[in-house]
Amino acid sequence: MKTQVAIIGAGPSGLLLGQLLAKSGISNTVIEQRSPDYVLGRIRAGVLEQTTVDLLDTAGVAARMHQEGLPHDGVELCFGGERHRIDLLGLTGKRVMVYGQTEVTRDLMAARSAAGLSTVYQADEVAVHDFDSASPSVSYLKDRVRHTVQADFIAGCDGFHGICRASVPGAAISLHEKVYPFGWLGVLADVPPVSPELIYVQHERGFALCSQRSKARSRYYLQCALSDEVAQWSDEAFWDELKRRLPQATAAQLQTGPAIEKSIAPLRSFVAEPMRFGSLFLVGDAAHIVPPTGAKGLNLAASDVAYLWQAMHSYYAGKHSEIEHYSARALARIWKAERFSWWMTSLMHQFPDAGSFAQKMQRAELDYLLGSQAAMTVLAENYVGLPLA
Numbered sequence: 001m002k003t004q005v006a007i008i009g010a011g012p013s014g015l016l017l018g019q020l021l022a023k024s025g026i027s028n029t030v031i032e033q034r035s036p037d038y039v040l041g042r043i044r045a046g047v048l049e050q051t052t053v054d055l056l057d058t059a060g061v062a063a064r065m066h067q068e069g070l071p072h073d074g075v076e077l078c079f080g081g082e083r084h085r086i087d088l089l090g091l092t093g094k095r096v097m098v099y100g101q102t103e104v105t106r107d108l109m110a111a112r113s114a115a116g117l118s119t120v121y122q123a124d125e126v127a128v129h130d131f132d133s134a135s136p137s138v139s140y141l142k143d144r145v146r147h148t149v150q151a152d153f154i155a156g157c158d159g160f161h162g163i164c165r166a167s168v169p170g171a172a173i174s175l176h177e178k179v180y181p182f183g184w185l186g187v188l189a190d191v192p193p194v195s196p197e198l199i200y201v202q203h204e205r206g207f208a209l210c211s212q213r214s215k216a217r218s219r220y221y222l223q224c225a226l227s228d229e230v231a232q233w234s235d236e237a238f239w240d241e242l243k244r245r246l247p248q249a250t251a252a253q254l255q256t257g258p259a260i261e262k263s264i265a266p267l268r269s270f271v272a273e274p275m276r277f278g279s280l281f282l283v284g285d286a287a288h289i290v291p292p293t294g295a296k297g298l299n300l301a302a303s304d305v306a307y308l309w310q311a312m313h314s315y316y317a318g319k320h321s322e323i324e325h326y327s328a329r330a331l332a333r334i335w336k337a338e339r340f341s342w343w344m345t346s347l348m349h350q351f352p353d354a355g356s357f358a359q360k361m362q363r364a365e366l367d368y369l370l371g372s373q374a375a376m377t378v379l380a381e382n383y384v385g386l387p388l389a
């Protein structure tokens with residue numbers, strides 16, 4: 001089989017890229033190792049920057065998001081038992097859209113299938129070949145039959161554990177990583193959110209986040225030890241601990257209910273550079289991971305997709321040079337989002353080995369931030385998302 005772009009991975013990166021390429025008349029096949037249900041079972045962050053919203057609009061997959069998503073004009077930080085609002089709209093003129101990544105993926109899947117675009121799910125032994133040449137290919141097993149797809153380009157949209165990055169010779173790639181000494185325990189529950197806007201909580205017992213998926217569905221997180229297991233955390237223990245980390249008046253308003261999903265995620269900052277190896281391009285989590293504080297993961301995946309789509313569109317229109325700039329363009333934005341996610345993580349969490357000086361610095365920084373319009377603007381302009389340069 002032949003296609004112009006072979007896309008590996010049907011997460012948000014792969015599906016969004018496929019949709020945009022199809023809009024430009026560029027043929028593509030998506031090859032995914034899991035089933036659609038498995039892909040939709042992963043619960044991830046739910047805050048979209050305006051540039052991501054715009055890209056979903058361009059891709060023609062934003063109708064439900066505009067109906068069901070919740071535009072937020074502000075976000076709260078809570079420390080010392082007090083809640084402080086950051087006026088995102090007032091400080092930057094921009095807002096964010098609260099709409100779950102699972103729903104973004106569902107909309108992309110529906111659009112792909114409605115457009116009749118080629119997608120292979122449950123592909124085994126996916127492998128990339130000859131990407132140092134102009135005629136790369138992808139092979140996979142489907143129902144025990146081996147298939148090969150010849151392409152002009154391969155887009156590695158196969159996430160952090162995928163095979164694309166791993167197929168690059170070690171000498172050709174640099175990896176930069178920071179692993180944090182804690183995780184996030186997340187609970188999804190069909191209860192109304194405790195507050196209309198998100199609350200990021202700094203507390204001596206550990207960070208907490210009050211987020212939401214709709215007016216009837218909440219998403220809450222607690223900083224937990226890396227050694228914690230989900231089974232150790234009953235629903236009751238989760239809600240009790242969350243209440244301890246919230247101001248009393250907020251805890252009193254918290255509505256609790258049975259968890260419909262509960263999981264622990266480790267926190268990591270990671271970047272692989274460059275993001276292009278001949279005919280192979282890395283996109284999204286395949287190239288970089290941010291800790292979830294700040295909700296940049298999906299938004300960064302979307303900006304990679306925007307850059308790669310533009311580059312490929314130009315390529316097929318006869319302008320070959322933009323392809324050369326994909327990696328540098330994407331990385332310039334990625335490193336800024338890495339910095340912001342690392343900074344916000346450092347600001348809001350308890351670090352087990354922090355001495356009293358580090359704790360005082362964290363406190364002073366929060367105090368300064370909330371007293372300075374300039375500092376709040378820095379936070380706000382990063383939170384709503386930096387422009388696509």
Ligand code: APR
Pocket residue numbers: 008009010011012013014031032033034039044045101123126157158159160161162163283284285286296297298299301
């Ligand atoms: N072959 C085919 N598909 C693969 C392979 C493989 N060898 N390995 C992984 N995959 C698939 C995974 O099953 C998954 O569906 O690639 C997809 C990658 O999707 P994501 O992990 O969601 O990555 P991405 O699309 O880049 O999305 C980035 O996800 O993790 C969040 O915070 C992140 O929000 C961001 C978004």
Ligand code: PHB
Pocket residue numbers: 044045046047198209211212219292293294295
């Ligand atoms: C979420 O709703 O899951 C979420 C929101 C904001 C974050 C991280 C996760 O920073």
